[in-house]
Amino acid sequence: MTIQWYPGHMHKAQKEIKQALPDIDLIIEVVDARIPYSSANPVIADLAENKGISKPIIKLMNKTDLADPARTAQWCEYLEKQQGVKALPVTAQSPEQVKKVIGLCRRLAPQRTTKELPVRAMIMGIPNVGKSTIINILSQKTIAKVGNEPAVTQRQQRIDLKEGVILFDTPGILWPKIDNTHSSYRLAISGAIKDTALDYEDVAFYAIEYLLKNYQSLLAEHFKLDEHELASYQSESWMALELIGRLRGCLKAGGRIDMDKVCKILIHEYRAGNIGKITLESPAMIEKELIEVAEM
Numbered sequence: 503m504t505i506q507w508y509p510g511h512m513h514k515a516q517k518e519i520k521q522a523l524p525d526i527d528l529i530i531e532v533v534d535a536r537i538p539y540s541s542a543n544p545v546i547a548d549l550a551e552n553k554g555i556s557k558p559i560i561k562l563m564n565k566t567d568l569a570d571p572a573r574t575a576q577w578c579e580y581l582e583k584q585q586g587v588k589a590l591p592v593t594a595q596s597p598e599q600v601k602k603v604i605g606l607c608r609r610l611a612p613q614r615t616t617k618e619l620p621v622r623a624m625i626m627g628i629p630n631v632g633k634s635t636i637i638n639i640l641s642q643k644t645i646a647k648v649g650n651e652p653a654v655t656q657r658q659q660r661i662d663l664k665e666g667v668i669l670f671d672t673p674g675i676l677w678p679k680i681d682n683t684h685s686s687y688r689l690a691i692s693g694a695i696k697d698t699a700l701d702y703e704d705v706a707f708y709a710i711e712y713l714l715k716n717y718q719s720l721l722a723e724h725f726k727l728d729e730h731e732l733a734s735y736q737s738e739s740w741m742a743l744e745l746i747g748r749l750r751g752c753l754k755a756g757g758r759i760d761m762d763k764v765c766k767i768l769i770h771e772y773r774a775g776n777i778g779k780i781t782l783e784s785p786a787m788i789e790k791e792l793i794e795v796a797e798m
């Protein structure tokens with residue numbers, strides 16, 4: 503699967519962020535807790551890797567209501583120990599949880615927590631991770647435009663949270679950097695990539711294979727399938743899609759399975775969290791994939 507990549511945007515965003523860095527105290531990077539690696543901010547990753555960022559980074563792991571709690575805990579530990587960032591799991595469904603980031607900002611920049619000298623926090627994230635929703639919760643106003651389609655355009659904003667913290671919303675749109683095919687599939691499954699760019703069948707085939715390997719019981723329970731029968735489809739995952747299609751009445755003339763319809767059902771029900779709390783990647787998987795990419 504190929505996904506369009508925008509080096510021009512990336513270059514511009516990197517330049518703007520680098521220029522702003524001296525005037526900010528810390529970075530809040532919003533990621534999707536279901537894909538903490540694949541939804542990470544490419545500009546920050548590049549800057550941290552190549553030039554070093556001396557500012558504290560808070561990874562706000564949003565959408566934990568949709569993620570596997572055990573994996574979220576694993577990711578938080580990994581990010582803090584391996585990447586030296588502060589990980590804060592949150593869901594927009596719990597504004598109180600989100601607001602904890604204000605206290606964290608104040609603790610990470612103790613030299614600036616007064617009204618005269620507030621903490622200057624830059625908030626960023628690739629489209630659809632929930633950045634606008636988070637900003638709205640923190641500012642208790644509806645300033646940022648929230649959309650369920652990725653890439654809702656936003657203007658740069660300076661938002662005084664009046665608790666000794668000022669938020670600077672990053673200008674422009676940060677596209678995900680896709681250097682790993684697995685990441686592009688996971689971004690597509692999660693909904694971070696515009697639906698018009700999707701080949702549902704391709705994405706759903708990847709998803710069903712992953713779900714059969716990692717979340718077979720949830721899959722069986724949600725689609726009312728026999729778990730033993732499902733287990734026998736491990737090596738022929740398309741058969742599991744056919745089974746779901748038959749159960750959901752996705753049939754074409756002549757009784758053939760309407761694969762396009764089944765694939766859409768699988769992806770949409772995953773995104774809505776109906777299949778269960780499911781995370782699409784683990785630190786161990788990413789480490790293994792990065793070695794494979796390096797060896798290619």
Ligand code: GDP
Pocket residue numbers: 564565566567568592593594595627628629630631632633634635636647648649650651652653654
């Ligand atoms: P942005 O592009 O990063 O600014 O993302 P938005 O704030 O527009 O959110 C994208 C979609 O994700 C919207 O449909 C939000 O309602 C939804 N969303 C945001 N945060 C959460 C969350 O914690 N849990 C769930 N389930 N959905 C969320």
